Amino acid sequence: MTEEMIIAGFGGQGVLSMGKILAYSGIMEDKEVTWFPSYGPEMRGGTANVTVIVSDTRISSPVLQEYDTAIILNQQSMDKFEKAVKPGGVLLYDPNGIVHPPTRTDINIFRVEATKASVEMGNPKVFNMIVFGSYLKVRPILSPDNVEKGLAKSLPERYHKLIPLNLEAMQKGREIVEEVHVV
């Protein structure tokens, strides 16, 4: 199994930390992982993205031009990465702020209203965990136990009291993700 993915959105949406939790969960399941962030001018200008690879075998290139899965959280990223999903791959997006929804017909498209749900939950900070829950529903590549362990590993101990809230947000994401188009 190899999952090559990109998570792309604005700085502050929790893009990098979502990738980190996924990578740690992969380690808990004894996989090889890489997490490669954008760290340059684009990050300083507002958009942020991270390439995460989880694999059973040694990972070669940490830099990719095509992805099995793209999680897209703003219009700029949609413009850039919709075309980079491999045919038959997965595109998951939050419609908030998306003016031009994805149009490809050769990929699987899912939508999650995570911004809205996080406001309803009274905590916009759990936005990324709602998206992460939706992702794991659509691409169940890791066991829920290991994801919980990965979450604990990637949070400093002083935040461990927030784990139940994060798990609740992930459950919410599982429930509200919608299928837009399936190949």
Add this chain to the structure above:
Amino acid sequence: MGEIKLMKGNEVLAEAAIRCGCDGYFGYPITPQSEVMETLMVREPWKETGMVVLQAESEVASINMVYGAAATGKKVMTSSSSPGISLMAEGISYLAGAELPCLLVNVQRGGPGLGTIQPSQADYFQAVKGGGHGDYKLIVLAPSSVQEMNDFVDLGFELAFKYRNPAMILADGAIGQMMEKVELADYKPRWTKEEVAEKNGDWATTGKPASRKKNVITSLEMASNDMEVRNINLQAKYRKMEEEDVRYEAIQCDDAEFILVAFGTAARVCQKAVEVAREKGLKVGLLRPVTLFPFPKKIIKELARKTAGFLSVEMSAGQMVEDIKLAVYDAGSNARVDHFGRMGGIIPTPTEVVEALEDKFSWELSYGVKRSY
């Protein structure tokens, strides 16, 4: 098995320094390696192992602090990124001239000048051929994973002390910023005063007892004859490195008709390019130099006798390609050597590499592979 963590290359460098018993780090922040000192400052190793961590007022100050501390026979290091290493060049030449062991780290970014903060490999010449003035060499290690960022700290110190010579880890922004699974080393205590004396013999300035002559650490020798002897000894040391400490990794080279040669991040991209090329039916292998000096000439000479061509893939305009050409020339082989690179902070993609290979070796691919002799 050691502790498993998910860490950035830069963070792991700091952690490995603490764990291998490093005595002192002197540095000045610069993107994309600022996490090295940040991590050290958060870890506060001075409370744990007594290791000194100091932010100097400039790169020039930090390399001269390294010079002073290395003269005492202790394990000391600095890290920076390309423009910062240029500022240190004079000090590095002095360290090499005075035969002082230390660890230098360059997390390269694109140049020339202030350039960009994105990853690059355009400091190959600076690291391998000099950078500073005079006939000197650094031991240059090129990590291509976060695990190797960890492993090469200890290895770098080991080689630096074996040869009384500065060792450099030549990484790039991608390896520094990327997080991967890493197995951390167990803690080694810092050397005691007795161990410093025992490991270094009698050259270090460890405090002069009445029983011996004073130790002088200098690169200055006013008499030309003496200076030539010094140079001859340095060259003998560099030849010994070439005999004993060449490191490389050969991936699928046994049946390869074409060999990609790449180090660091470019080698990771090329590993994928080999997979892509093999799927297309092209017999391609990868030679990954791990030590850039001493350069793995011997294996290139051996491969040159059975391969049609080498493609040097670098994140630069083509620097290592010159060393490959020299090795192939030495082998008396007619294997062709070409280069493919991206510059200015751009990492080539695996597909680009395969396309470059098909383009540059189109003759051999169309008319059958011309075996070299």
